[in-house]
Amino acid sequence: MSGESSESRAVEPTTTVETGWRRFFENLKRSTYKQAAIFSESKIAMVGMGILVFYFLVALLAPYLVPYEPFERIIADDGSWYSLESPTAAHPLGTTDSGYDVLSQLIMGSRVAMFVGLLGAFMVAVIGTTVGMVAGYYGGWVDETVMRVVDILYGLPFIPFVIVLATILGGSIWNIIFGIAMLYWLTTARVVRSEVLTLKERPYIEAAKAAGASDFRVMFYHILPNVIPLSALYAAIAVGYSITAEASISFLGFGDPNVSSWGVMLQRAFVTQEFTTAWWWSIPPGISITLVVFGAYMAGRGYEEIANPQLREP
């Protein structure tokens, strides 16, 4: 990712005297409008956003959309389980080995995906931005220490780390969230830090300091609004990473088997070895994960290509 080189369009505060939160929101609003305008210029960003919004709506309306409960056993007329049936009108995506409706599981799975994706992205943005901003702004030993910690954390492989957590704490979605909060903010912190390093040399920062603004004030009111678009970009990409992480951990058998997530669906299809024939069971969750991750990536990417013209016009 070339976020390091992206020149986010700095927002110079106006000279009208506004104080406190109003100033902060004024800067943020200006910055957001500008970035939103940039965003809508990009076709691929809009396509990506469209995919995300679609799955988000499905997740939101899931309880009203599902034809059956995700773990409701479908019984045929003769009393046998309606298991591993290929797609029919009543079950557009067929049924699983236990006689569950695949479509219902898929729709309910979007809730888990969106929950993990958005929460993960939020954590990545908050932690990464804070750490990166503090390291970049203060510099010196603070920067040195923080960046060495980042280097060390890069040595912890994510999936094995979450497996260890699951071994000790038992399978749950919170291990995955915790792992994301521990290890996925590293790149965001690095990128935000290098952005802050250039931002803090700008004249208006110097002016704010000369006017007697505290470090916190400078960071919060003057620097933060300018790095938020950048952290938003990395947060968008983190949506995809988080969803893949959840699916992967569940696939390995360390998720919560009582939650209908896409990863758990794939895990069931794999351990029963039914994926070798029941394609209607294993293909839809995979495609859903792919599309959401793709959408998140496109949204971030398209935006970056417009925001950083160097990537567009050689």
Added chain:
Amino acid sequence: MVNRRYVVRRFALMLVSLFMVLSVLFVLFRLVPGDPMSTVMDPRMPPEAREMVAEQYGLNEPLYVQYALYMTNVVQGDFGISFYYQRPVFDIIWGRLSNTLALMLTAFVMSYAVGTYLGAHLGWIRGTARERVEMTIVLLIRSAPVFWVGMVMLYVFSFQLGWFPLGGMRSVDAQYANAFEKFLSPDFLYHLVIPVITLSLFYTGLPLLLMRNNLLEVLTEDYIDTARAKGLAERRIMIRHAARNAILPVVTAFAIAVGFSVGGQVLIEQVFSWPGLGREMVQASLRNDYPLAQATFFLLSVIVISMNFMADLAYSYLDPRVQIGGEE
């Protein structure tokens, strides 16, 4: 050429990283619910044997003594006895490590070769309709979860077409005199094909996208115009002038890539029943075989950390200006 002070500092950082990983493991495995002894002792052991193990690992001592003992044991390669296999952990993981590296390194070499070339190609044809189509395909493949791609590959090539084995690393009757013979045998290579292709698809994304971005930046340089003005062939400019200069950051990205790749490796080993470290770790964890789970995690981290180290050294060799924390 290589800055000695940098190498020493970087090496120190690697040791600190390994030390931190071990400390994290020590702390985590003492959070296991119930008796902390359960992390080193099989509950099925007779009481006398338990007492002996407790003595040996200092479990009756205060925490800091346990910590010191733990570190000493690890340095000596003693990770305890696996509950499941009833054998020293060290002996088990050693064989698994070579299986993991055989798969991982093959996939790495393939994907970096293909990835940098395709990345340069996509950067070169930027802005064309063909680039958009190819980029979309690349991004879709990159977005697909690697274990699912593995399942689809198995479904198509092994179950439907029957071209490749269903998993594992060798046929039932295969016997080898030594590791060298094993890794070069046709049977092994036959089992390797589908896992390597799947893993390579997963690894290729990063070098490809980076190479493309770097190439776009390099193309703005004056020497590209100069090369054009000299009337050189397009292909020659792309490979000799542009790609050569764009490849540097791909080397550093390699370091970060390894961290992510180990995750992919674990998943692929699980899908294809590949008897490597990752699969061993998953199974050890599912069986609550704590000594083995700890050791496999540690070894996977060692792979990441040492590859990071080598990538940074390679980079400092290619670009002598680099130093720790000194990019500004």
